[in-house]
Amino acid sequence: MLERTAFKSELKHLLQTHLTLSHPIFLELFDPRRPNLELLRKVALQGYQLTKHFLSYVEHLYFHCPLPRFKRALLINVYEEETGRLSRTGNHVALMQNFIAALGVSDAAREAAQPLPATRELIEYRLAAVRDPGRYHVGAAAVMIASEGQNLETRAGEPxxxxxxxxxGLSPFDLQFFSVHQQEDVGHVEQGLSLVAELCTTRAMQDEARDAVDHTCRLFHAMYENMHVEFCRPAARAMTV
Incomplete structure (x- = not known):
């Protein structure tokens, strides 16, 4: 079993080895010479499926948290997710809705969108973990480290x-969902690392937390791969016919 500080460092390194911004779908999304608005709409609607559930994850982590000082921090996280008052923005689901509206997607189309299979798998894995008090360290690792850590990634220093x-050409208002999380999740990930390191008092628990970070990151990659297959490859095949 690793000492607490060493375990935190290992978990942080594990997170950093799973960089989803390197997935090919982002090469297509972030090329300023060839913006692909239709692809961005589809990817955003899958991201919205995740956003709709995130408050539930944090609420469960708050409710079941066995350590008072971390419980208070989770309550602050819940408050910000629900109100946006700490960042002086708004409810975080509403921020994502604003982004999707800026892409020209109607409210009806947004709410009619359904998760792809890999998106659903990621949602359900985290829900199952946070709902089980006996696997609290797994849920915390999956949500506070692996999931919130996704928002810290940059490409060539750009978030x-x-x-x-x-x-x-989107405005700062349109992009508040991303700018707020890019700032806030630095602290959330650090809190998650400290919480999980303190919770894992046996080698088996440390192994389970490692697996949760690794598996959650792989589920994110699988989600982007599912989108790439569903949204990009049919268009590429059509161009070659």
């Missing part, structure tokens, strides 16, 4: 909101 602004 998602800057890449989207450059490629699609």
């Amino acid at each position: 998602r909101h800057e890449l989207l602004a450059k490629a699609y």
Whole structure:
């Protein structure tokens, strides 16, 4: 079993080895010479499926948290997700809805969208983990480290909101969902690393937390791969016919 500080470092390194912004779908999305608005709409609607469930994940982590000092931090996270008052923005689901509206997607089309199989698998894996108090360390690792860690990625030093602004001419208001999370999730990931490191008091628990970070990151990659197959490859085949 690793000492707590060493375990935190290992979990952070594991997160950093799974960089989803390197997936080919982002090469197509973030090319300012060839913006693909229709693809961005489809990807955003899949992202919305995740956003709709995120508050539920954090609420469960707050409710079941066995450590008071982390419970308070999770309550602050819930408050910000629900109200946006700490960032002086808005409810985080509403921020994502604003982004989707800026892409020209109607409210009806947004709410009619359904998750692809890999998107649904990612949603359900995290829901199952956070709902089980006996696997609390797994849920915390999956949500607070692997999931919130996705928002910290950059490409050549540029975060998602800057890449989207450059490629699609979107305003800072349109992109608040991404800019807010890029800032806030630095602290959330650090809290997650500390919480999971303190919770894992046996080698088996550490192994389970490692697996949760690794598996969740792989589910994110699978989600983007599912989108790439569904949304990009049919168009590529049509061009060759």
